[in-house]
Amino acid sequence: MQENLEYRSIQPNPSLSDFVDSFWCMKNKSNKTLETIGLPDGRIDLSLIQTNEKPFEIRLLGLGTKQYEKGIIPANSLTFVISFKLPAVEYVFHESVASLINSGKTLENDFWNFNKSDLEDFELFCKKASLKIQALLLKETDLRKQKLFSLIYKTNGALTVKAFSEKSGWSSRQINRYFQHYFGISLKEYSSILRFRASLEHIAKGKLFPEENFSDQTHFIKEVKKISGSLPKELFQNKNDRFILLSALSSK
Known part of the structure; x- marks a missing residue:
């Protein structure tokens, strides 16, 4: 791992393990933009992002089927991510992500009641996100x-x-x-x-x-x-x- 890139992950509560793969955070501590190559991992990612240019942004990334060149990790950026397993698409998001193959979209800045202050503490973010997912989760599954x-x-x-x-x-x-x-x-x-x-x-x-x-x-x-x-x-x-x-x- 690049020395200026800090990475940490937390596993979900067992009650959410059928829907959430992991929570993770990534911090670029340097003043330089880092270029990476993204690889498919079979997950749907919801990201809270803070950069010098954009104080706060929420993005949803669909499934990737191939590598994507020049993934950018902005200088002095902080990203908190919820990586979802596929059942979450129907049972948590309640909508299709078929249009997001190898792409993503920016969501409203108050999506799921998240805000910039949620980027201050990773563990508290994981707890808040878990409660929100539990509340959205359909109780009966096929x-x-x-x-x-x-x-x-x-x-x-x-x-x-x-x-x-x-x-x-x-x-x-x-x-x-x-x-x-x-x-x-x-x-x-x-x-x-x-x-x-x-x-x-x-x-x-x-x-x-x-x-x-x-x-x-x-x-x-x-x-x-x-x-x-x-x-x-x-x-x-x-x-x-x-x-x-x-x-x-x-x-x-």
């Missing part, structure tokens, strides 16, 4: 969806769409219609992103061979390059800490 997402995250997307369908009791056509409507991609595409994300944890440790559900080394390299634009070796080398997600994983 058991088929609950079972499907449990399988998806437990296996890191390792099963086929047919297997997910059979084990969840939900038809493949209905599943893909649901995924396209709410998230903008198919279950197969999302499974590939999750396998890639799980592989990054191994790559960060220098394990440049498949440990997830890839048929062989060639398939592993092909899939990693397709999503990240880089070979596993290049990701591991992570020159100048340009891959921020890998830097965060390496710092754990």
Whole structure:
């Protein structure tokens, strides 16, 4: 991790673990803008941001399916983030994010009653955000969806769409219609992103061979390059800490 970049994460309360992946914060302590390359991680991010140019901003970032060049971390900036799992889109946000594939949007400055003062204490922010999510959360969830997402995250997307369908009791056509409507991609595409994300944890440790559900080394390299634009070796080398997600994983 770059010495001027401070990173910290907190896991959600178990009661929210089906909907929230993590809370994390990132602070650029330097007077220089840092350039990074973003990588898909299978999450939906709600961010509170403070920079020299913009005292306070709230942004929602949809799913990423490929690397994006020149992600910018502004000088003297502070960012608090809630990273959501997919079920949160329907059960917490109550609206589709399909239009936000590889993009994001700026929200109202009082979204969910957040304000600039929430950036003063990360732990208090996590508590406030947790209470808000609990209040918004629909109390009843579709058991088929609950079972499907449990399988998806437990296996890191390792099963086929047919297997997910059979084990969840939900038809493949209905599943893909649901995924396209709410998230903008198919279950197969999302499974590939999750396998890639799980592989990054191994790559960060220098394990440049498949440990997830890839048929062989060639398939592993092909899939990693397709999503990240880089070979596993290049990701591991992570020159100048340009891959921020890998830097965060390496710092754990």
